[in-house]
C-alpha cells in the first residue's frame with residue numbers, strides 16, 4: 001500500500017529513535033524537535049504560506065506557546081482548511097486589478113486563466129496518479145459526485161445496489177440516496193460496510209470489504225468509498241478493492257477529500273472508474289475553492305447519461321457558439337460552466353508550492369511527523385485510557401491521528417489554548433499538514449492535550 005517508503009522495513013518509531021540516539025537525547029526531549037526542524041529537507045516549504053497570527057497579548061501568560069516570537073495557533077485541522085499560500089493574495093489581487101482595469105473578460109489576464117483550465121489539470125494530475133486528460137478542475141466535491149453518479153450509477157433490475165461505508169462522510173450517503181430514489185429504487189438499497197467486528201468499532205478491514213463485494217457484487221451497480229476515511233485517517237486499499245469491484249462487474253468511485261496532497265494515489269494504474277475531491281483541505285486552495293474529478297481514460301468516449309453545458313464543448317470551437325455540441329472527450333466533457341477565475345488564482349498559488357516538491361517526499365515527511373505525534377501522545381492517551389482509532393500500521397494511515405474522548409469536554413479548553421483540531425461526536429481528530437507543520441508544533445500540541453486532559457480528569 002505504501003509505494004515509496006525509503007526506509008525499507010523500518011517503522012517511523014525506529015527511525016525517530018535512531019535519529020534521537022545520534023544526538024544522544026530521547027524522542028520526547030525538546031532538543032529532538034529542534035534537531036528535526038533544523039535538519040528538515042522540506043522545511044523551506046512553509047515559507048510559502050502565511051503563518052496564521054492573532055494579537056499576542058491576550059493573557060494566558062503561563063502557557064508557553066504565548067512566549068514572544070512563538071506562533072500563536074497550533075493548527076491541526078487540515079482536514080477542513082489549510083494555510084493560505086502567500087501567492088494566493090497576489091494572484092487573486094492581479095485578477096481583481098485586471099478586472100477593474102478591463103471591462104471585458106477576453107481582454108483580461110483572467111481570460112488566460114479561464115481559457116486554460118486544461119493547464120491546471122496538467123498540474124494536478126500527478127497528485128492523483130492520472131493522465132492530464134483524465135482530470136477536470138470543476139465544481140466542488142459533492143457537485144462532482146452528483147454529476148458522476150448520473151453516469152456511473154446505472155442500475156438494472158438485477159444490479160442496482162450501491163456499496164458504501166457506514167461511516168462515510170454524510171454528503172456521500174445523501175448523494176447516493178438521492179440518485180437511488182430518483183431512479184425509482186429504495187434508499188435502503190445501500191449496502192453499508194460495517195467496521196471490522198472485534199476491532200475498535202470504526203476501522204474497516206480490506207478482507208471484510210472484499211467479502212461483501214464477493215457476496216453482494218452480483219446485485220451491485222456501484223461501489224463508492226473513501227480513499228482515506230475521514231474519521232480515522234485510515235487509507236483504504238484502493239487497488240485491491242477496485243480489482244474486486246471489477247471482477248464482479250461493478251463500477252467504482254472514490255472520495256479523495258482527505259487523500260489528495262497526503263498520500264500517493266495511482267488512479268490510472270489502479271483502474272479506478274472515477275474519483276472526486278475538493279481543494280480546500282490539505283492542498284490549501286481556499287475555502288469553497290473548485291475541486292476536481294477523475295474519470296479513467298477507458299471511459300473517454302462513453303455514451304453514459306450525463307449533464308452537459310457549454311464548457312464541455314471542445315475548447316477550439318466553444319466560442320463559435322454553434323448549437324451543435326462537439327463534446328470534449330473524457331472527464332473534461334463533464335465541465336458545465338466557465339470556471340471561477342478567483343478559484344483558479346488560488347489553485348495556481350497552491351500548485352506553485354506542490355511543484356517545488358513531490359508527493360512522495362510529502363508522504364515520507366507526513367509519516368515521520370505522525371510517527372512523532374504517536375510517540376509523544378501514546379503515554380498521554382494510555383494514562384487517560386483513551387482509544388486510538390487510527391491504524392497502528394503507519395502504511396495504513398494518512399495524515400491524521402484520531403482517538404476517542406468519551407465524556408470529556410475538552411474541545412473548548414483546547415480552543416481557548418488556540419489548538420485547532422476537529423471533534424465529531426467523541427472523536428478527536430488531529431490532522432497534520434505535511435507541507436508546513438513543524439516537529440515543534442507537534443511537541444507543543446501534545447503538551448496542550450496533556451494539560452487539558454489532566455484538568456479534565458481532575459475536574
Ligand SMILES: Cc1ncc(COP(=O)(O)O)c(C=O)c1O
Nearest residue numbers: 140141142169171230255257278
Ligand atoms: C470526506 C469528505 N467528503 C466530502 C466532503 C464535502 O466536500 P464539498 O463541501 O466540497 O462538497 C468533505 C468535507 O467537507 C469531506 O471531508
Ligand SMILES: Nc1ccccc1C(=O)C[C@H](N)C(=O)O
Nearest residue numbers: 079080081230231257281422424
Ligand atoms: N468544509 C467545512 C466547513 C466548516 C467546517 C468543517 C468543514 C469540513 O470540511 C469538515 C471536514 N471535511 C471533516 O473532515 O470533518
